[in-house]
Amino acid sequence: MSILSDVTDLAALTEALAGLPKADAGAEAAARDRQMSLTKPPGSLGRLEDLACFMAAWQGDARPRINHAQAVVFAGNHGVCAQGVNPYPQEVTVQMVANFEAGGAAINQLCRASGADLSVVALDLDRPTEDFTQGPAMSAAETLDALRRGAAVVDANAQVLVLGEMGIGNSTVAAALAHAAFGGAAADWVGRGTGSDAAGRARKAEVVARGVAKHAGALGFELLAALGGREQAALCGAVLEARARRIPVLLDGFICTAAVAPLFTLDPALLDHCLIGHVSAEPGHAKLLDAIGKAPILSLGMALGEGSGAALALGILRAALECHNGMATFAEAGVSDA
Numbered sequence: 314m315s316i317l318s319d320v321t322d323l324a325a326l327t328e329a330l331a332g333l334p335k336a337d338a339g340a341e342a343a344a345r346d347r348q349m350s351l352t353k354p355p356g357s358l359g360r361l362e363d364l365a366c367f368m369a370a371w372q373g374d375a376r377p378r379i380n381h382a383q384a385v386v387f388a389g390n391h392g393v394c395a396q397g398v399n400p401y402p403q404e405v406t407v408q409m410v411a412n413f414e415a416g417g418a419a420i421n422q423l424c425r426a427s428g429a430d431l432s433v434v435a436l437d438l439d440r441p442t443e444d445f446t447q448g449p450a451m452s453a454a455e456t457l458d459a460l461r462r463g464a465a466v467v468d469a470n471a472q473v474l475v476l477g478e479m480g481i482g483n484s485t486v487a488a489a490l491a492h493a494a495f496g497g498a499a500a501d502w503v504g505r506g507t508g509s510d511a512a513g514r515a516r517k518a519e520v521v522a523r524g525v526a527k528h529a530g531a532l533g534f535e536l537l538a539a540l541g542g543r544e545q546a547a548l549c550g551a552v553l554e555a556r557a558r559r560i561p562v563l564l565d566g567f568i569c570t571a572a573v574a575p576l577f578t579l580d581p582a583l584l585d586h587c588l589i590g591h592v593s594a595e596p597g598h599a600k601l602l603d604a605i606g607k608a609p610i611l612s613l614g615m616a617l618g619e620g621s622g623a624a625l626a627l628g629i630l631r632a633a634l635e636c637h638n639g640m641a642t643f644a645e646a647g648v649s650d651a
């Protein structure tokens with residue numbers, strides 16, 4: 314059942330969140346027992362063991378599988394681009410969507426390499442959100458609509474969901490969401506994005522500080538509407554739908570993690586089924602991961618977005634499950650235990 318099918322407004326959605334499923338502790342414990350019985354010193358596969366147990370907990374199966382990995386890139390445009398915060402022009406968003414559809418972007422190659430089925434959802438690109446320094450970026454109705462569109466694309470049969478985004482200017486949106494959710498100074502959350510120089514970063518920090526001050530105190534879906542964009546809301550919708558269906562999620566870098574920060578402000582446990590594919594070179598990402606208490610799977614100096622780091626981490630997740638399901642136990646292989 315979709316968590317978004319019956320709700321009529323954001324307050325009702327907030328209330329419905331309490332009914333979302335939790336991790337299956339029994340399946341997780343059984344997976345942990347299996348890890349202890351496999352032909353290796355206990356713990357020697359490090360985080361691969363934890364990843365296998367995490368997948369067991371969310372799939373509710375001691376022998377979790379990835380036969381079908383779904384990847385989705387959500388694209389949106391942002392009114393805050395009027396503040397001169399982005400080096401590239403806004404039309405690059407729609408141009409990159411065409412590139413995704415033609416198979417020419419980095420994410421196309423990375424999904425092929427890791428075996429994920431990619432789809433792209435363009436969210437009203439000809440109608441940017443409002444400039445958040447002037448008012449809320451989105452109305453409550455627009456926010457709910459984008460949440461629904463994010464939820465609707467999730468394939469009930471997917472065994473893992475890889476999420477990415479495309480939206481010129483959205484490194485500024487991400488910094489604003491992170492600053493509003495976790496405090497500090499605006500400059501702590503601002504980075505180069507697609508190549509802003511020192512003056513550009515100072516400009517971004519000033520815009521973020523102004524936007525966050527204008528919407529001070531907003532939390533949850535109100536925060537998402539005030540400072541987010543359609544792709545951020547769609548990412549939240551997809552994360553919630555995946556949770557309702559017990560599908561584990563691989564989030565990409567700084568922009569995807571910041572997109573779901575409004576959910577964290579409602580209840581940190583709403584992100585319990587989410588893994589972080591990689592830590593971005595955007596300096597705010599490490600700080601954000603600290604704030605939400607999650608360790609990235611990879612650290613490769615990347616700062617692209619599109620879901621690129623999440624798609625790469627899918628390869629690690631697949632390897633973790635190959636070991637978990639394919640290795641012999643000490644008893645099966647006749648290897649002496651300690």
Ligand SMILES: Cc1cc2ncn([C@H]3O[C@H](COP(=O)(O)O)[C@@H](O)[C@H]3O)c2cc1C
Pocket residue numbers: 398399400401405409478479480481482483484485505506507508509568617618619
């Ligand atoms: C050609 C191109 C491809 C991209 N793919 C992802 N992004 C990334 O850069 C954007 C955020 O950076 P900023 O806030 O500086 O605009 C997002 O669209 C993000 O996905 C791209 C950006 C460009 C230019």
Ligand SMILES: O=C(O)c1cccnc1
Pocket residue numbers: 484506507565566567568569593594595598615616617618619
């Ligand atoms: O980490 C990210 O998500 C990111 C960083 C810079 C540009 N686009 C995306």
